[in-house]
Amino acid sequence: MKLSHFFHLIISVLMCISIVTAQSTNKQASSSSIPAHPSKIKFQPLDWTVPLGSPYRTELKNGLITYIAEDQTLPLVKIVLYIRSGSLLDPASKEGLASLMTKLMRTGGTSKYPADTLNELIDQYAMQFGISATETQISFSASFLSEYTEKALDIMEQLIFHPVFNLKEFEKEQKIMIQNIQHRFDDPAPTLRAAYQKQLYAGEVSSRFATEASVKNISREDLVGLHKKTFVTPKMILSLAGNFNRDSMLTRIEKIFPPSTQVPNDSFPQIAIKPKFKCLLVQKPLSQAYVRLGLPLFKRPHPDYYSMSLLNEILGGGGFISRLGAKIRSDAGLTYSIYSNAESNYIYPGTFYIEFFTKNASFSQAVALIIEEVQKVISEEVTELELENAKASLTGSLPSMFRSPFDIVSTYAWNEYYKRDPDHFKVYEEKLRKVTREDLLRVAKQYLTPDNFTYTVVGDTDALLKQETNGFSLSKMEVKTIPVDSIAALP
Missing domain, CATH: 3.30.830.10 (Metalloenzyme, LuxS/M16 peptidase-like)
Incomplete structure (x- = not known):
């Protein structure tokens, strides 16, 4: 064997040994750094400062509290409106009223746009609008491309303040809600949640929920009446961010939300925990x-x-x-x-x-x-x-x-x-x-x-x-x- 070949062989062997040693060392280091049990995981301290809300808050002349932020990173606008209401305020024997009202506000058409026309417009401009009710709040959300801001705000105003609760759509949504009620306990998870609420809050408003009878007891006039007393500016808090000019947007928003002298009763009923059974x-x-x-x-x-x-x-x-x-x-x-x-x-x-x-x-x-x-x-x-x-x-x-x-x-x-x-x-x-x-x-x-x-x-x-x-x-x-x-x- 030539001397040069011998040296190449020696070098190759040494390199292999060093690689194996390094891999072994890395494995040992890696295994030693991995906790033996999830309970041994350690979290690094957080180095971060909470942004303040006050720079984004303003109260408009119409009384609407608004949190607003310009964001030019994407050509988008996002909006969430919170309205102080919720299913806890549903009248006895008409449980499901708030939920049915919010569904119809989105699907039942407005004074300017019939239901089919409204859906076509929303699809055409790839917009998203949603209205929903929980126990303690009603929320409206919107998301759209900033180039369609004016059209989106027009639709938003119609959905919030000018729903017509079309009778045909009302009857359809009423039937859908009843069908959902008939199947809500098919899955054991929601069954457990409902039973727990009945167990811990026996006889309280928070343990009531919609039934076939209560939904059938709701009329279109009930929806109109609830909407009239719920969607008033003093009961609302608005948040929005996106690709727009802040001052111009605030001027436009102020035109959408009418001032109101109504003093809202924004209190929810008193509720206590009253376990019924062991x-x-x-x-x-x-x-x-x-x-x-x-x-x-x-x-x-x-x-x-x-x-x-x-x-x-x-x-x-x-x-x-x-x-x-x-x-x-x-x-x-x-x-x-x-x-x-x-x-x-x-x-x-x-x-x-x-x-x-x-x-x-x-x-x-x-x-x-x-x-x-x-x-x-x-x-x-x-x-x-x-x-x-x-x-x-x-x-x-x-x-x-x-x-x-x-x-x-x-x-x-x-x-x-x-x-x-x-x-x-x-x-x-x-x-x-x-x-x-x-x-x-x-x-x-x-x-x-x-x-x-x-x-x-x-x-x-x-x-x-x-x-x-x-x-x-x-x-x-x-x-x-x-x-x-x-x-x-x-x-």
């Missing part, structure tokens, strides 16, 4: 049980909100790395999905709940493990790492609320709609940072007493009542068993 068991022939464990909480603003938010994140709100996610899903393998939620409600008191689904045969085992985890958070402090990760997770979600000028103005409009402090987001991180492990233990003891849990379950009655694990069994408590089609009849 356990509400909804009979549905399923191979799995769908479950919510619930407890009364509070109405915001409340001094314990930040502590409860962090405790919830650690217990079940943090997904796979939460205690419930790690214990019930990852370790025990009893469910694909389990989470907890400390409801953030400004209109009436919310609840704390744990929701999951599991095979019928593992129902009592899963509940027993959940109770064990709840017992732990009320008997000993969470770890410092858990608390820091929870704080990083919650503060880390803030930037997603302010990604664009439209996000900023719509977020602050929503913030004012629920009468929160203008600097709410500015002090949010500071308030979270002040929460201690002792605070979490205190709120856990105050709000998460396992003996106070109510149980709302959708599943096979016979299979679930026979089980017992570690002392937990439905047969040992007061159980109200109902067929699925009886949920609506509960008070």
Whole structure:
């Protein structure tokens, strides 16, 4: 072998050794940097400043509070209008009124545009308009190319202030709503949510929802009357952003929204949490049980909100790395999905709940493990790492609320709609940072007493009542068993 060939061979061998060594080192470094368990994941501190809402806020001469931002990055305009109303204000025996009204406002035509013409215009210009009602608000949204701004604003004015509630369209939407009601409990997930609302707010306005009878009881005149008293400028907060001149847009907006001397009654009814049964068991022939464990909480603003938010994140709100996610899903393998939620409600008191689904045969085992985890958070402090990760997770979600000028103005409009402090987001991180492990233990003891849990379950009655694990069994408590089609009849 020639000497040069020998040297080339030696060099090649050394290169191979170095590559293998580097790969081995990288693998070791990589494996050492990957947490052994999701609960060991660490979050980097957030280096970010919350934008203020005040530079975007203005109150027009007609009284309309407006959050507005120019955004020249794309030839688009986006609008969201919040109206202080909602299904909580539906009259008794006419539940579904607000929802039906908003559907007809979009589909029933206006004084200027018949329904078919309106739909053709919206499609022609590739615009999007939506109107919807929730329990505590009605919202109008629009999105369109900036070159069609004038046409879009004309359509917006017609939809908001000049719907005609065409009788033919009214009857069609009424039938569609009734058909949806007939099938709303086909899926166990919405069945569980409805039963839980009936269970925790028995007899309260928040536990009422539309039925076939209540929708049939709604007339076109009801829609006209509700619209007249709802869509008045003092009850509205507008947010918009896009490719336009701010001053010109404000001038145009002021012409759309008429001034009003009407003093709106913007209060919602008082609602209390009134658990009806220890356990509400909804009979549905399923191979799995769908479950919510619930407890009364509070109405915001409340001094314990930040502590409860962090405790919830650690217990079940943090997904796979939460205690419930790690214990019930990852370790025990009893469910694909389990989470907890400390409801953030400004209109009436919310609840704390744990929701999951599991095979019928593992129902009592899963509940027993959940109770064990709840017992732990009320008997000993969470770890410092858990608390820091929870704080990083919650503060880390803030930037997603302010990604664009439209996000900023719509977020602050929503913030004012629920009468929160203008600097709410500015002090949010500071308030979270002040929460201690002792605070979490205190709120856990105050709000998460396992003996106070109510149980709302959708599943096979016979299979679930026979089980017992570690002392937990439905047969040992007061159980109200109902067929699925009886949920609506509960008070």
